[in-house]
Amino acid sequence: MARTKNQGARREALIEAAGRAIAERGLAGLRIKDIAAEAEVSAGSVLYYYPELGDLVFEVHQAAVERYLAHRHAGTDTIADPVARLRVAAGSGLPRDSDDGVHKLLYELHGLADRSRPHATLMASLYAREVALYTTVLELGVAAGDFTLAATPADVARDLVALEDGYGLHIFSRNPAVDHAAARDAVLRYARTVTGCGRL
Amino acid sequence: MARTKNQGARREALIEAAGRAIAERGLAGLRIKDIAAEAEVSAGSVLYYYPELGDLVFEVHQAAVERYLAHRHAGTDTIADPVARLRVAAGSGLPRDSDDGVHKLLYELHGLADRSRPHATLMASLYAREVALYTTVLELGVAAGDFTLAATPADVARDLVALEDGYGLHIFSRNPAVDHAAARDAVLRYARTVTGCGRL
DNA sequence: CCATAGTTTGAATCTCAGTTCAAAGAATCC
């Protein structure tokens, strides 16, 4: 039994490569040869590891979700002050611009949920985990006496995620009326209103 | 100079047909023969009227935007009471389910804005018009003494649209945690909070 | 170092869908 190095590493490389290809050309423009070129292998190799292209795309999606959440948590979990943490969280959920890497990938792949059960499940779990992230911050803020919520933490958290998604959608569609700063202001303004916290 | 009936009518029929095809199979799965079949003509005829398929898709997009806005306005403009009008508006901006016709088309086509200037412009104008619709209702409510806004009418209107878009996104991606009723409740709860109007 | 089994390639093949086009069909004009 012989194997070059590690199929795991090659698979990871392909997932990375496919992610870049999708971010660049879009899901509709995804070509097997582009993935291969991006990973510096032949088209045949891509098929060797992923006879079903859909499987590769799904793993790209999974990886994007994990990386995105890891990034958000890394940026917020260590912040003790609920007010500061919420401020950071609000910024990290919104794309910088329409070329923002992971965000772009997620928006691009979100469209698959409509016709694919696995992708739908994945997106539902992403949603739940984002809601949980906000719920935690809100509960901390309530406990600390910083926030006085106008609704349940879960309700507010869901709204925050929906606002991010909605504004994010417009950032990606290059709506000149919506940019990162404006969207962040809007999310924070909402947070301020609903928590009664002027420091936000 | 002879013409069968009216190229206008044939074009409209093709736009309708393409719209149905996109809603059914998705933009990625759009095939010229499907459009032709849906319109009960040959593939050649489709090309005769639209040598550039992109032009047809763009007209489908335009038509969807107009139909959607017309529907929203028709349902709300005649309602005199600002509170009732806002309630109806909140419902009409959200898809019933993931198969809701015009909404589905709009979500499907929204993805084009990223890579196509015309589509981006179209979506930006849709956004502006939806914001305007809400702004009007809000101003009416303020004038009537029903609403006491926590922010400018435009800011609140933008949030309402973003909430709709965000929640709508999840309805389309078949997120079991988000359905029409839950999303509508959330939007109305937000409206209640930010307008201080308990009747909402 | 040879045998073995996993890995990689690139050329050949297959497939699907877009595109072309010549001929047939239909409406209108005179």
Added chain:
DNA sequence: GGATTCTTTGAACTGAGATTCAAACTATGG
């Protein structure tokens, strides 16, 4: 009704990209 021009069709053509596959390649074990 014949001429003209627009319309429609379907069969042939073309091209892009996916898929196959036999041969070459590479670790590793013994």
